[in-house]
Amino acid sequence: MAERSTAAVDVAANGGGEPPTAKADESTADGVAQNRERDTDSDEVQGSDGTERPGKTSAPELHSGHKLARRYRLEECVTRLDGFSSWRAVDEKLRRAVGVHVLPADHPRARSVLAAARSAALLGDPRFVQVLDAVEENDLVYVVHEWLPDAVELTALLAAGPLEPHDAYQMVSQLAAAMAAAHREGLAHLRLNPNAVLRTSTGQWRVRGLAVNAALRGITSDTPQRTDTEAIGALLYAALTQRWPYENDAHGLAGLPKDIGLIAPDQVRAHVHRGLSELAMRALVNDGATASRHESACTTPEELVKAIGEMPRIRPPEPVFTAPPDYQRTTYQQGTYGRPAPHPGVTQPVPTPPPPLQSRTGKALKWAVSALLIAALGLGSWQLAETLLAKADSDTNQTQTDGGGDKPSATPKPVKTLTIEDAAEYYPDGKPQHPDDVGLTYDTKGSTYWRTYTFTGGPTLAPFKEGVGIVYDLGSEQSVSGASIELLYGGDHTTGALYATDSLSSSAPLSSMTKIAEKETSSSQLTFSAKTAVKTRYVLVWLTALPYSGKDEYNGAGYKQAITNVKFTG
Numbered sequence: 001m002a003e004r005s006t007a008a009v010d011v012a013a014n015g016g017g018e019p020p021t022a023k024a025d026e027s028t029a030d031g032v033a034q035n036r037e038r039d040t041d042s043d044e045v046q047g048s049d050g051t052e053r054p055g056k057t058s059a060p061e062l063h064s065g066h067k068l069a070r071r072y073r074l075e076e077c078v079t080r081l082d083g084f085s086s087w088r089a090v091d092e093k094l095r096r097a098v099g100v101h102v103l104p105a106d107h108p109r110a111r112s113v114l115a116a117a118r119s120a121a122l123l124g125d126p127r128f129v130q131v132l133d134a135v136e137e138n139d140l141v142y143v144v145h146e147w148l149p150d151a152v153e154l155t156a157l158l159a160a161g162p163l164e165p166h167d168a169y170q171m172v173s174q175l176a177a178a179m180a181a182a183h184r185e186g187l188a189h190l191r192l193n194p195n196a197v198l199r200t201s202t203g204q205w206r207v208r209g210l211a212v213n214a215a216l217r218g219i220t221s222d223t224p225q226r227t228d229t230e231a232i233g234a235l236l237y238a239a240l241t242q243r244w245p246y247e248n249d250a251h252g253l254a255g256l257p258k259d260i261g262l263i264a265p266d267q268v269r270a271h272v273h274r275g276l277s278e279l280a281m282r283a284l285v286n287d288g289a290t291a292s293r294h295e296s297a298c299t300t301p302e303e304l305v306k307a308i309g310e311m312p313r314i315r316p317p318e319p320v321f322t323a324p325p326d327y328q329r330t331t332y333q334q335g336t337y338g339r340p341a342p343h344p345g346v347t348q349p350v351p352t353p354p355p356p357l358q359s360r361t362g363k364a365l366k367w368a369v370s371a372l373l374i375a376a377l378g379l380g381s382w383q384l385a386e387t388l389l390a391k392a393d394s395d396t397n398q399t400q401t402d403g404g405g406d407k408p409s410a411t412p413k414p415v416k417t418l419t420i421e422d423a424a425e426y427y428p429d430g431k432p433q434h435p436d437d438v439g440l441t442y443d444t445k446g447s448t449y450w451r452t453y454t455f456t457g458g459p460t461l462a463p464f465k466e467g468v469g470i471v472y473d474l475g476s477e478q479s480v481s482g483a484s485i486e487l488l489y490g491g492d493h494t495t496g497a498l499y500a501t502d503s504l505s506s507s508a509p510l511s512s513m514t515k516i517a518e519k520e521t522s523s524s525q526l527t528f529s530a531k532t533a534v535k536t537r538y539v540l541v542w543l544t545a546l547p548y549s550g551k552d553e554y555n556g557a558g559y560k561q562a563i564t565n566v567k568f569t570g
Contacts, residue, residue: 233283
């Protein structure tokens with residue numbers, strides 16, 4: 001979402017004018033597509049008020065699929081502005097999603113970005129999104145950081161409305177403590193705004209872009225502690241009121257009305273927590289703008305942490321339990337069909353049903369049923385005895401035929417696991433999924449897998465695609481009687497089949513192969529069992545229907561599947 005934004009350091013000395021501390025200008029949209037974990041300022045470009053301009057330096061010409069250090073594969077560009085670009089990428093060595101900032105090595109801010117990233121990496125505080133790598137290589141400088149697919153930006157949370165008092169209290173407490181720890185190590189953020197604050201699925205608040213985001217834009221401040229404290233106050237103000245505490249609209253929030261100055265949150269919105277309202281004003285105080293009834297201003301994160309500690313703790317709201325509906329009899333006799341609706345507030349008497357089978361007809365019916373049951377039991381016992389006697393006679397005759405039982409009886413052949421020597425992806429339509437990852441399906445590791453792409457239609461892939469699969473080489477001709485396929489996703493539903501084929505070819509027609517078995521499952525285990533074992537060296541695992549699954553670190557929501565381990569038996 002592109003919008004006109006003002007950073008938390010772009011604050012007004014007198015109700016929304018130009019900031020006196022942070023040397024960054026107002027910004028405009030750059031048209032970046034929506035992304036839950038886009039760069040904290042993906043909708044902003046840098047002005048010229050005291051910031052460094054890269055002159056003729058342009059962002060590196062990179063594209064999706066480009067690899068950095070033979071490890072980080074770029075997937076999606078989320079920001080491209082002011083000589084640098086930010087990407088969602090995949091760390092192929094550790095198989096996880098990461099974020100990457102890239103800029104030319106001759107960029108005027110390249111040295112300061114590297115220094116900021118390395119300093120932030122040394123902090124190691126889990127309340128900050130961690131810097132994982134900072135490298136200068138092949139005329140490029142790139143910074144790699146964590147990617148949190150399950151986290152939600154404060155911007156998105158506030159789009160739905162202001163936070164509950166307990167959530168706002170937890171946010172300001174964790175942010176203040178985190179920034180106090182950073183400033184004790186000499187680190188400042190200077191770009192602390194709703195896009196830089198994330199809430200994880202566990203309820204923890206994390207800060208993105210410590211030192212690095214400011215370095216990327218050449219932002220400095222003579223009073224970094226005051227700048228970050230005021231930014232935390234602005235975030236708390238926005239969380240309580242769903243308004244940005246300056247005249248200009250920013251981060252999807254409306255600003256305050258013109259010419260009225262900074263007013264307390266509880267004057268902007270009803271039912272705002274009084275203690276949090278005063279705390280926001282103490283952090284936002286700017287040249288005496290706060291009312292006299294408030295206590296002294298908080299100008300550092302440490303002072304803000306102390307002020308929060310002096311407040312009464314705000315408890316989470318009590319869970320609301322919905323009372324279960326009144327019990328209602330569902331038999332025809334107790335139904336309400338054809339009856340007038342009861343008047344509100346009037347208790348309706350429940351008629352007592354007659355005792356079952358107490359009439360003369362009922363008694364006769366009971367005796368008839370009892371007689372039938374006794375007859376059935378007798379007939380069944382007689383047939384069972386006859387069957388057992390016949391089996392005993394058969395066993396006696398067989399023993400005599402075998403010469404008195406001196407030959408041992410045949411035992412079933414034990415089932416063994418067949419060794420997989422090689423594998424190749426099968427894609428007769430010429431459109432492979434991830435052919436380089438097929439080896440991960442028989443490495444006996446549950447954490448590695450071969451995955452399909454995400455399809456919008458399903459579960460059955462046809463007619464868009466006949467199916468997806470992998471051909472396995474057993475090394476020599478083996479008797480194949482079954483297979484066990486461990487899947488990453490469960491759900492409705494996965495359909496697969498085993499075929500015997502004559503090579504590792506990825507384009508041999510399916511009609512030339514022999515079907516061994518077919519199975520459908522809604523679990524994460526697909527087990528095949530052949531009626532008759534088939535001798536073959538090459539076996540195709542062919543999936544024709546995939547379950548629906550939500551968004552994860554590699555794929556969006558849709559119909560998809562991944563194979564973690566494959567075992568063949570014979």
